[in-house]
Amino acid sequence: MAIYLKIAQQLKNEIHQQYESGDLLPAEQKLASRFQVNRHTVRRAIDELVQDGLIKRFQGLGNQVTQPAIDYSLDNQSCFTYNLSKAGMTLETQVLGCCEETLPYELTKRLTLPNDQKAVMIKTCRSINEQATTLIKHHLFGVTKQVMRGYQSDSLHNFLQEHYQFQATRGKTRLKARMPTFDECQQLQIGRGIPVMEIHSQYYLIESGTLMEYSISVSRSDIFEYSVEP
Secondary structure, three states: OOHHHHHHHHHHHHHHHHOOOOOEOOOHHHHHHHHOOOHHHHHHHHHHHHHOOOEEEEOOOEEEEOOOOEEEEEOOOOOHHHHHHHOOOOEEEEEEEEEEEEOOHHHHHHHOOOOOOEEEEEEEEEEEOOEEEEEEEEEEOOOOHHHHOOOOOOOHHHHHHHHHOOOEEEEEEEEEEEOOOHHHHHHHOOOOOOOEEEEEEEEEEOOOOOEEEEEEEEEEOOOEEEEEOO
C-alpha cells in the first residue's frame, strides 16, 4: 500500500476515535514531521480524507473535521422543522419573498393543471445551527397572498393548518443531484464543486385529495443524507 494511503488510514482511524466535528487536524508540516514524510505526501493523504467527506479545507484555517451527514427521511410524515428540532438542532427559516404568479408551462404540464394556473409562491432559506443549508420554492394552491404574507418563520405546514385547517400528506417525490448555480453558491455559502440535491415534492390535502403544494428544495449534499421510506 502506498505511504500516503497508510497515512490516510491512520488519520481516518484517529478522526473516528479522537476528534469531534469542527476540530482541526494538526498542521500539515507537523503531520509530515510525525510520519517522517514530505509535506506533499501528507497533502495526498489529506486529499483522500477530503474525498471521503471526513475533512474540509479552509484557506487560512486548516483542515477541519466535518459534521456527520443529517439522515433525513422522506416519508408521508416528514416535516422539516419537526424532524430537525427533534434531533436537537437549531432551525431558522428566512422568508425571501412572497408573490402570486402563473406557473411555468413545464410545471403545469407535469402536474396536469391549466396553462394559466396561478399559485402563491414563497421562497425560503432554511438554516441549521446558523448555517444556511436549504433553499425552497413553495408553490401553494387554495391560499391567498394576503394571508400568506403573514408567514414569517417556523413550520409552513403548521401555518397552513392554523389559517386554513389544511392537513396534507406527501405524494410523489423526485430527487436529482446537480451542481449549484452561482446564486445558490452565494446563498448556501458553498464552492462550485459541492453538488446540491434538488427535491421536487407534491403534497395533497388528506380530506379532498387536491394538490396543496408543489415544492422545489435545493439542499447542500454535504449536509444531508436522504432516505426514502416505503
